[in-house]
Amino acid sequence: MAVAIAVGGVLGLLISAMIKAGLQTLHYAMRQNMIMTNARKALVGDGDKMGVIGSVRLAVSVKALSDDSLALTPAEGASSSFVLCPPSLCLSHHSLEEKRADGVSSFAVGYYNLNDEGLIMRSTAPESVALVSAYLELDGADARLKSRGAWSVTRLRNSP
Amino acid sequence: MRRPRAPGAARRLLASEAGSGLVMSLMATAMFGIVSLTIYCTLRYLSRESVYYMRAAQAHEAAEAGLESALYQLRLDPLWRGGYREKSFWEGAYTVTLSTEDPPWVTATGYSASITGFGRAARTIRAKAKFTSAGDGYAVESDARVTVNGAESLVDSYDSAVDVAPALFGSQANIWSNGSAETLSPGLRIRGSLNFRSGPEPEPSSVAGEIVLATERRELAFYDGSSFATRNNNSVLPPDVYDRETKMLSIPSGVNVFLDPGNYYLNGIDVQGTLTARAGGPVNVYLNGDLSVTGAVLNLGGVPSRLNIYGQGAANTYNIGLYNLAPLPAPPLHARLLSRDAAVTIERVVYGKVVGSRVDFGPKGVLHFDISAGRAAPDHAAWEPGTWVESSRRR
Numbered sequence: 001m002a003v004a005i006a007v008g009g010v011l012g013l014l015i016s017a018m019i020k021a022g023l024q025t026l027h028y029a030m031r032q033n034m035i036m037t038n039a040r041k042a043l044v045g046d047g048d049k050m051g052v053i054g055s056v057r058l059a060v061s062v063k064a065l066s067d068d069s070l071a072l073t074p075a076e077g078a079s080s081s082f083v084l085c086p087p088s089l090c091l092s093h094h095s096l097e098e099k100r101a102d103g104v105s106s107f108a109v110g111y112y113n114l115n116d117e118g119l120i121m122r123s124t125a126p127e128s129v130a131l132v133s134a135y136l137e138l139d140g141a142d143a144r145l146k147s148r149g150a151w152s153v154t155r156l157r158n159s160p
Numbered sequence: 161m162r163r164p165r166a167p168g169a170a171r172r173l174l175a176s177e178a179g180s181g182l183v184m185s186l187m188a189t190a191m192f193g194i195v196s197l198t199i200y201c202t203l204r205y206l207s208r209e210s211v212y213y214m215r216a217a218q219a220h221e222a223a224e225a226g227l228e229s230a231l232y233q234l235r236l237d238p239l240w241r242g243g244y245r246e247k248s249f250w251e252g253a254y255t256v257t258l259s260t261e262d263p264p265w266v267t268a269t270g271y272s273a274s275i276t277g278f279g280r281a282a283r284t285i286r287a288k289a290k291f292t293s294a295g296d297g298y299a300v301e302s303d304a305r306v307t308v309n310g311a312e313s314l315v316d317s318y319d320s321a322v323d324v325a326p327a328l329f330g331s332q333a334n335i336w337s338n339g340s341a342e343t344l345s346p347g348l349r350i351r352g353s354l355n356f357r358s359g360p361e362p363e364p365s366s367v368a369g370e371i372v373l374a375t376e377r378r379e380l381a382f383y384d385g386s387s388f389a390t391r392n393n394n395s396v397l398p399p400d401v402y403d404r405e406t407k408m409l410s411i412p413s414g415v416n417v418f419l420d421p422g423n424y425y426l427n428g429i430d431v432q433g434t435l436t437a438r439a440g441g442p443v444n445v446y447l448n449g450d451l452s453v454t455g456a457v458l459n460l461g462g463v464p465s466r467l468n469i470y471g472q473g474a475a476n477t478y479n480i481g482l483y484n485l486a487p488l489p490a491p492p493l494h495a496r497l498l499s500r501d502a503a504v505t506i507e508r509v510v511y512g513k514v515v516g517s518r519v520d521f522g523p524k525g526v527l528h529f530d531i532s533a534g535r536a537a538p539d540h541a542a543w544e545p546g547t548w549v550e551s552s553r554r555r
Contacts, residue, residue, distance in 0.1 A: 075546035157548040
């Protein structure tokens with residue numbers, strides 16, 4: 001009887017350890033999935049909600065050369081801007097903030113254009129901007145699940 | 161009838177450990193199964209989501225490629241409206257359509273490769289082209305030779321946007337030859353300027369404008385119709401004159417065949433009867449073979465840019481020959497013959513524009529160059545700012 005209890009106990013510990021490892025794997029995979037999904041929501045968009053890339057493509061120009069926000073002037077309608085509203089990335093439109101993606105801890109924007117020699121250079125004026133780079137850092141939720149970065153460079157298709 | 165067990169046997173049965181391992185194994189297996197299934201389902205969802213996003217990006221890039229391809233073609237010919245139908249691009253394809261406006265709106269739809277259970281992703285981009293001003297267009301463009309040396313041969317100009325059947329013609333019929341140029345004198349043969357790169361200089365009195373010995377070679381446009389080789393409007397052609405296997409259109413004398421607006425891909429055309437292009441949108445014929453006209457080719461409405469013959473093959477011959485019902489007057493052809501690789505011979509009156517590797521005007525060969533149908537390639541083509549839009553759908 002005692003032997004059976006001992007064997008059962010060892011087996012139980014072994015099984016519970018394996019189940020725990022499996023659940024941790026699942027948890028890790030789900031977190032990574034969530035980070036990737038949030039990065040996609042922010043950059044590519046979510047259904048009808050356009051992300052950074054699509055908005056930049058449609059924009060005629062940028063309004064200002066801000067490092068931590070992206071203000072765009074579309075071909076039609078009012079301007080809008082992507083700003084960080086921790087812990088999310090939001091689209092500010094008509095003085096309303098609409099959440100675009102969760103888990104975004106930082107948002108950095110760069111502005112570029114081609115100079116007369118055809119080389120890419122940092123823009124010094126909003127009206128000259130032809131390319132926009134956006135870098136997002138997304139939280140990993142805890143110390144073991146480190147944060148991840150997502151990066152894009154997009155050309156303003158409607159710029160003159 | 162079963163006999164009841166003795167109390168001693170029941171105690172022994174309860175105290176026994178037999179079968180407990182099996183129960184625990186089953187429980188462990190069930191737990192493993194559940195966890196494994198969950199992980200599998202999650203990973204499958206993840207991979208499908210990733211694949212779909214990848215395909216969507218591919219479809220977008222295919223649409224972009226279609227748009228740029230159309231812009232390139234418009235750069236060569238601002239009147240091009242042929243478009244492409246599911247033209248292969250890497251693993252996917254793109255379809256391009258152009259509006260009839262000038263400059264046109266261009267709509268490009270890119271398709272990714274198909275994914276089982278998802279279909280294929282599609283992205284559509286639309287933008288309006290914008291051209292900068294260009295110089296005068298050319299009535300005739302040739303790679304090797306232009307000869308206007310028939311007794312009655314003449315090249316002059318008019319504008320179909322002003323009058324499709326003018327009584328008087330102008331002097332904006334410029335000619336470009338990357339090779340030689342020959343004119344018959346006496347008499348005025350070319351009412352415009354003549355640019356050539358080799359051979360003797362033509363007699364000045366036969367050319368109304370300047371005669372220029374060009375130093376640079378001019379690129380002649382090629383109109384890629386390969387995407388219409390399998391997807392086209394050929395099915396409306398009557399089977400008694402059109403061979404589906406060989407794609408040859410042979411119209412015997414006394415027979416009239418109508419072409420509705422659309423895109424046709426043929427390996428040869430022999431018109432001894434009548435071929436009539438109906439009015440409306442353009443009739444685009446991608447011709448991968450020879451053209452022989454001894455009958456009549458009618459373009460209802462008389463606007464040359466509504467009937468375009470785009471050469472596809474190399475070393476073909478286009479013979480707009482003498483009328484087989486002479487001495488009746490040969491009906492004029494209103495069309496744009498655009499084949500940089502074909503040897504073109506003109507023996508009757510043509511309204512429009514002609515491009516060929518060699519262009520020869522016979523004794524009665526006349527070209528009334530339509531300025532609107534032969535507008536020059538713009539110096540620069542781009543997209544009108546603010547017109548670029550995109551949309552998505554699955555297919």
